[in-house]
Amino acid sequence: MIEVHNLSRYYGTFCALKEISFSIANGEVVGFLGRNGAGKSTTLKVLAGLLAPSAGTVKIDNVDMTEAPTGFRKRIGFLPEEPPLYEDLSVSDFLRYVGSLRGMSAQAIKSRLPEVLAKAQLEDRADQLISELSHGYRKRVGIAQAIIHRPKLVILDEPFSGLDPAQIRGMRVVIRALAEESTVLISSHNLPEISQTCDRVLVLKRGRLVAEPDGSSDPISPTIGGLAGGVAKNHVSLTLRGDAGAVGAFLEASPLVKGHTLKARAGLVLAYVLLNEDAPEALVEALVAAGIGVRRVEDGLAIQLEDVFLDLTEDRK
Amino acid sequence: MSAILHIALRELGSFLNSWWGWVILALMLLFDGLAFNVYAVGFQPKYSSDVLESFMEASTVTVMIGGVLLAMPTIARERANGTLALLQTAPVTEAQVIAGKYLGALSFLVIIKALTLYMPLLVQINGKVSWSQIGAGYLGLFGLGAAVVAIGVFASTISRNQILAAVLGGSIVGVLILAWLLSRISEPPLKSIFAYMALFDRHFQPFMRGRINTESLVYYASVSFGFLLLATRALKARRWV
Numbered sequence: 368m369i370e371v372h373n374l375s376r377y378y379g380t381f382c383a384l385k386e387i388s389f390s391i392a393n394g395e396v397v398g399f400l401g402r403n404g405a406g407k408s409t410t411l412k413v414l415a416g417l418l419a420p421s422a423g424t425v426k427i428d429n430v431d432m433t434e435a436p437t438g439f440r441k442r443i444g445f446l447p448e449e450p451p452l453y454e455d456l457s458v459s460d461f462l463r464y465v466g467s468l469r470g471m472s473a474q475a476i477k478s479r480l481p482e483v484l485a486k487a488q489l490e491d492r493a494d495q496l497i498s499e500l501s502h503g504y505r506k507r508v509g510i511a512q513a514i515i516h517r518p519k520l521v522i523l524d525e526p527f528s529g530l531d532p533a534q535i536r537g538m539r540v541v542i543r544a545l546a547e548e549s550t551v552l553i554s555s556h557n558l559p560e561i562s563q564t565c566d567r568v569l570v571l572k573r574g575r576l577v578a579e580p581d582g583s584s585d586p587i588s589p590t591i592g593g594l595a596g597g598v599a600k601n602h603v604s605l606t607l608r609g610d611a612g613a614v615g616a617f618l619e620a621s622p623l624v625k626g627h628t629l630k631a632r633a634g635l636v637l638a639y640v641l642l643n644e645d646a647p648e649a650l651v652e653a654l655v656a657a658g659i660g661v662r663r664v665e666d667g668l669a670i671q672l673e674d675v676f677l678d679l680t681e682d683r684k
Numbered sequence: 685m686s687a688i689l690h691i692a693l694r695e696l697g698s699f700l701n702s703w704w705g706w707v708i709l710a711l712m713l714l715f716d717g718l719a720f721n722v723y724a725v726g727f728q729p730k731y732s733s734d735v736l737e738s739f740m741e742a743s744t745v746t747v748m749i750g751g752v753l754l755a756m757p758t759i760a761r762e763r764a765n766g767t768l769a770l771l772q773t774a775p776v777t778e779a780q781v782i783a784g785k786y787l788g789a790l791s792f793l794v795i796i797k798a799l800t801l802y803m804p805l806l807v808q809i810n811g812k813v814s815w816s817q818i819g820a821g822y823l824g825l826f827g828l829g830a831a832v833v834a835i836g837v838f839a840s841t842i843s844r845n846q847i848l849a850a851v852l853g854g855s856i857v858g859v860l861i862l863a864w865l866l867s868r869i870s871e872p873p874l875k876s877i878f879a880y881m882a883l884f885d886r887h888f889q890p891f892m893r894g895r896i897n898t899e900s901l902v903y904y905a906s907v908s909f910g911f912l913l914l915a916t917r918a919l920k921a922r923r924w925v
Binding site: 470 | 690694698701765768769771774776923924
């Protein structure tokens, strides 16, 4: 379990992060979104142990970052946007060095290496010099170094950047494989990839967390609801014909609905709905029975995360 | 200790895997060889001990220049290549990183100087010098090298790139060498302070004459420790800026 509580970070007098709090359960894949300058990189650097927090606490399995920094860093694997690689080493030698740096014995590295190479799909490049690898393979070596010591939390900063479509598909598989043994936190501008790879997302705006969409435990607020619908389970996006007030009243009263947010657009009503259980068919039946026309139904994953992201991070006048 | 060793071996390996390390090695050996033949042996008859003394004196040039050049990439190159993040997110302390880097660069310097041993041995075989003069000379070179590499590692830690690190490291070493000149023109108590600070004049000369000077060993150890401590603090401070 990763717990971040009231985390703040200042650069001089400039506040890059303001009292953000969130928690991530073991095995989750969480996306980290925000515009340039929102504080994503700062947050990732603090979580990775590269930067010290100005205030607040970060714990992994109750190991505090400031009280036990080396113990904390043992539980972290970090891949910056540009993978930190020694080009004069082969892939295997590099991973052996990183393993030893992270306190693994030679025997432990020897038994772990084939596993890591397989997870990062690098088996056929093990003996190749890193300087000879393409950008996509370098990213994979970056991931391999981040997971060689079996960290609790793997932090990936822009893992999809600079990859071609085939490499992106490969990276998606690699990231999903990581979730089998670690919690994964991904920062990316690639919203479709985030929506396909992550269980949920966190959104930062000007150093503040504007949404921690954990729709399963919290009723969705108008701000969070759309976003939560974009990536979490039990969410559905509806395009309805009818009066927004009537639709709102119906959803409010429906026992199937846990929360919702509405938007009127071009004579239609867009509704992002959090259901009590995964049964959108029952909701559609109820809507039709209530005389509300249903033009379009999309499950949570199909919602345009881009719309929601812009909605959350744009400045409203 | 294990982490320090791994970082030191990696640093040493980076010299052996790069053209840069081999160029420094070749240039230092070339200079030492020329200095031995032209400056130490020379063209006039000399006592063996004078030849050895001149050789040790000339060797300080390569130790000081080589020490700065070998220390120059230690942290600055990691920063430029983005690999410093690897060290800073690993479960190792800043002191371990600095110690590992320092030992790696110092080891390479020791290897290079060890390759010059055949020259004093030639003097020993063909002339009349004591083993203790050779040993004291190399001990002094080691002390001087240890101090210069520590200065270089500090410069590398606070510099944005390797060139700046070399300039800054060279400047600090230069000031410490020239401290003996300042001592000549200063009044007490500054005179004795500058004289004590002098990297070469007061502290190395006894070694090249075959005398082991404990005060100088303490001085070299203090300079090394002081600059390594500063480097550790500087690296630690990066987490706060």
